[in-house]
Amino acid sequence: MNLKKYILSFALVTTFAMAEQSVYSDNDFVDAETIAKKNATEIFLLKQKISQLQEKIDGFKSIINAQQNEIIQLKQKSNNNYAKILNELSQRVAKLENREPVVVAKSNIPTQTQNESKKQESKAEKSKKKEEPKIDTKISSKELFKRSVLNFTKKRLTKAQKGFKELIVRGYKTASSNFYLGEIAFSKKRYKDAIKFYQNSATLNENASYMDKLLLHTAISLKKIGKNKQAKQFFMAIIDSYPDSPSAKEAQKYLK
Numbered sequence: 173m174n175l176k177k178y179i180l181s182f183a184l185v186t187t188f189a190m191a192e193q194s195v196y197s198d199n200d201f202v203d204a205e206t207i208a209k210k211n212a213t214e215i216f217l218l219k220q221k222i223s224q225l226q227e228k229i230d231g232f233k234s235i236i237n238a239q240q241n242e243i244i245q246l247k248q249k250s251n252n253n254y255a256k257i258l259n260e261l262s263q264r265v266a267k268l269e270n271r272e273p274v275v276v277a278k279s280n281i282p283t284q285t286q287n288e289s290k291k292q293e294s295k296a297e298k299s300k301k302k303e304e305p306k307i308d309t310k311i312s313s314k315e316l317f318k319r320s321v322l323n324f325t326k327k328r329l330t331k332a333q334k335g336f337k338e339l340i341v342r343g344y345k346t347a348s349s350n351f352y353l354g355e356i357a358f359s360k361k362r363y364k365d366a367i368k369f370y371q372n373s374a375t376l377n378e379n380a381s382y383m384d385k386l387l388l389h390t391a392i393s394l395k396k397i398g399k400n401k402q403a404k405q406f407f408m409a410i411i412d413s414y415p416d417s418p419s420a421k422e423a424q425k426y427l428k
Contacts, residue, residue, distance in 0.1 A: 313342050313344035314344075316338065316344075317339055317344060319335060332352065351373040351382055354389065355389070363397050366389065366390075367390055367393050367394065370386050370387075384410060384419040387419070390406060411423050
């Protein structure tokens with residue numbers, strides 16, 4: 173009886189084993205060598221993709237380096253133009269300051285008339301001094317600058333001028349104060365004075381935020397006093413150095 177059970181059990185195990193083996197065909201069986209070849213192929217393709225990506229990255233780096241070199245060249249060009257502008261402005265002002273004074277011939281007016289004329293001039297000077305606003309010496313330089321800028325904005329030019337001159341004496345914000353004095357002279361059509369103040373301001377601070385406007389008004393002032401060649405050079409330099417600024421657009425109008 174036990175022998176029959178053993179034979180039956182063996183037969184069943186053999187049958188199941190054969191059935192399980194029949195489920196998988198020869199095509200479905202993959203050995204380790206085939207898997208290794210497949211993995212090697214995939215790794216090779218990945219390496220190719222990585223190599224292609226690296227080439228693209230190197231290309232981008234080359235483009236970036238080229239752009240950086242171009243930016244450096246543009247900055248250098250701008251700095252050279254700027255230095256040229258300041259040198260021309262300094263030379264222009266130096267010529268104006270060193271100009272020989274005009275000699276006026278003595279008049280044949282009687283001495284009494286001359287004395288009366290001097291008295292009238294003296295009275296006019298005293299009247300002018302009375303009209304000039306006084307500066308409170310107790311006010312801080314910071315507050316005085318703030319008030320002077322406000323006076324300039326509100327078109328109270330006499331008060332603004334007095335304040336900026338006092339600030340220059342104090343040595344406070346001398347570059348900005350010279351610029352505002354130049355703007356005041358420019359608005360009053362005293363173009364030679366404006367050029368002098370602008371030159372002082374540019375010398376004291378060549379990186380000021382208002383530099384494009386300073387150069388524009390310098391160019392216009394030169395044009396107003398008949399220095400068209402120098403004015404044209406300034407207009408062109410403004411367009412080159414500050415191409416996107418309102419001053420550059422204004423300068424283009426003068427070159428048409």
